[in-house]
Amino acid sequence: MWEYSDTVKEHYKNPKNVGMIEDADAIGEAGALACGDALKLYLKIKDGIVVDAKFQTFGCGSAVASSSILTEMIIGKPVEDVKKITNKDIADKLGGLPPEKMHCSVMGHEALEDALKNYEGGVDEPSKPKSKDKIICNCFSVTEKQIKEAIEHNGAKTVDDIKELTYAGGACGRCKGNIQAIINTYNMEAKNDKKELNAVQFILKVNSVIEKNIVPELTKDCGGIELVNVEDKNVYVRLTGGCKGCRNANLTLKNFVQTQLREHADSEINVIEVE
Numbered sequence: 001m002w003e004y005s006d007t008v009k010e011h012y013k014n015p016k017n018v019g020m021i022e023d024a025d026a027i028g029e030a031g032a033l034a035c036g037d038a039l040k041l042y043l044k045i046k047d048g049i050v051v052d053a054k055f056q057t058f059g060c061g062s063a064v065a066s067s068s069i070l071t072e073m074i075i076g077k078p079v080e081d082v083k084k085i086t087n088k089d090i091a092d093k094l095g096g097l098p099p100e101k102m103h104c105s106v107m108g109h110e111a112l113e114d115a116l117k118n119y120e121g122g123v124d125e126p127s128k129p130k131s132k133d134k135i136i137c138n139c140f141s142v143t144e145k146q147i148k149e150a151i152e153h154n155g156a157k158t159v160d161d162i163k164e165l166t167y168a169g170g171a172c173g174r175c176k177g178n179i180q181a182i183i184n185t186y187n188m189e190a191k192n193d194k195k196e197l198n199a200v201q202f203i204l205k206v207n208s209v210i211e212k213n214i215v216p217e218l219t220k221d222c223g224g225i226e227l228v229n230v231e232d233k234n235v236y237v238r239l240t241g242g243c244k245g246c247r248n249a250n251l252t253l254k255n256f257v258q259t260q261l262r263e264h265a266d267s268e269i270n271v272i273e274v275e
Contacts, residue, residue, distance in 0.1 A: 004062075005095030011065035016072055019054045028115025030107045037063045037104065041070070041111040045119060050074045050082055055111075062101040066108040069093050074112070083116060085109065086153055102154065102165050110146070136182070137168035137175045147179060151186050159183070202266070203230045209264045210237075214257055218243055225257065233268045235261060238275070249273065 004012075021042040031038040037059030044052035053071040057063050070090055074082045087109035091097045097105060133143035150156040150165040159179050163169045169176045197205060207227050218224055223243030229236040237257065239249055246252070250273075258271040 012061035015068040026119035030110035142168035
């Protein structure tokens with residue numbers, strides 16, 4: 001049995017902004033009845049602001065909840081801000097979704113993207129897929145771009161991850177080899193990008209990860225961390241505040257700090273504490 005947040009339950013039981021807008025400025029569609037979920041999103045836009053949004057959806061409770069909260073997220077927002085919304089933002093606003101249901105937030109994001117493209121292109125009603133992106137999964141019309149976004153934005157690492165997020169590979173399975181090739185290419189490019197960093201760039205990358213990913217978490221417990229030096233793959237740091245002298249300091253360094261740096265900067269980094 002999957003666990004759902006109270007927010008998901010509320011938006012499923014009492015969905016907001018259900019229906020259609022007769023004189024909509026843009027309409028976006030995503031999903032397909034063949035895979036069990038489909039969404040149509042209507043937008044009313046005035047002076048660059050989304051003044052109203054409604055949806056019609058066919059699918060599970062997570063699909064309804066994702067669509068409902070998406071409309072609340074975009075009403076009253078400038079179009080330029082709406083463009084920045086990701087499927088992860090939708091899932092986070094719901095208080096999280098089970099991995100098996102993340103595709104519902106993806107569907108919401110895709111419908112929003114489709115509506116905005118139609119708005120900018122002056123198209124009133126989408127009828128056929130307009131994307132020129134290469135279709136990888138013909139069963140569910142999943143594009144190469146969508147698969148790459150699932151890898152980059154949602155951390156998908158395997159073909160099964162891609163299937164849970166996009167449905168690609170969930171029917172005949174003939175596209176699984178191509179999906180794996182996309183994953184392999186992405187990983188290779190990411191690895192090459194890291195290798196191309198010179199010494200100064202590497203230090204800046206390490207410091208950026210510390211400031212953005214590590215410091216905010218340590219601050220929650222009145223702790224802190226300072227970057228002291230970087231020598232090859234060895235990163236020397238100093239714990240401060242509540243973290244300094246803590247009996248769990250070594251666990252913090254190895255299980256959190258080092259893990260974050262290895263994930264976001266270089267997989268061979270070793271973190272060393274200095275006084």
